[in-house]
Amino acid sequence: MHRERVLLVEDNRDLAASILETLEESGFDPDHASDGAQALRLVESTSPPFDAVLLDVGLPRISGFDVCTRLRNDGFRSPILMLTAQGAPDQVVEGLDRGADDYIVKPFESRVLVARVRAAIRRFLTVPNSAGVVQGAGLTLDTKHWRLLISSGETCTLTPLQGRLLHTLMRHAPRVVSRDELESALWGDDDRPASDALRTHLYQLRRLIHNAGGRAVIQTRGKQGYCLES
Structure with a gap:
């Protein structure tokens, strides 16, 4: 971890x-x-x-x-x-x-x-930056409306949970973010869901980026966690 x-x-x-x-x-x-x-x-x-x-x-x-x-x-x-x-x-x-x-x-x-x-x-x-926009790995995330602009030119709308998940990875790229950190950012420390919930949301987010023409920038790092690569 x-x-x-x-x-x-x-x-x-x-x-x-x-x-x-x-x-x-x-x-x-x-x-x-x-x-x-x-x-x-x-x-x-x-x-x-x-x-x-x-x-x-x-x-x-x-x-x-x-x-x-x-x-x-x-x-x-x-x-x-x-x-x-x-x-x-x-x-x-x-x-x-x-x-x-x-x-x-x-x-x-x-x-x-x-x-x-x-x-x-x-x-x-x-917490997003003052402009409400986070950029990295060919992605531009509008944290006010959870709109994602991909380097291919396509845009898509994320659910708030998908947005917070991607935002956490972007703000810490290229550092590996542990599973515990991600779950804390999404659900807090006292109301965590079943163990497969995080992987399910990561899968959906990866598929959404892929379908919009984006690259596979969300990487799994064994037991350490996940990171966003350029």
């Missing part, structure tokens, strides 16, 4: 070690940067991109706020959660204005940190 990659940007060695251990024990694949410049280099050189960034505000060399701004300006779309010992409203507002998705005030409980990271990644899997 895919382990979400999380970048922790924290200059306090003891705190960083504790958070990294918590993330790893909770099933994440964590990486660490001790300052803003190192964080920017890691994000730029890592592919597929990190699934989330935990970003301390008070960093040496480049502040967490400035790192957040530069990441968003460079097109980084995954969730950014600010870590701050200063929970004053102006600090929170500045972080959110810079493009952060959430903030966590120190000190925090490990289970709260993990829950907030998971929630941020889950929201990212299901």
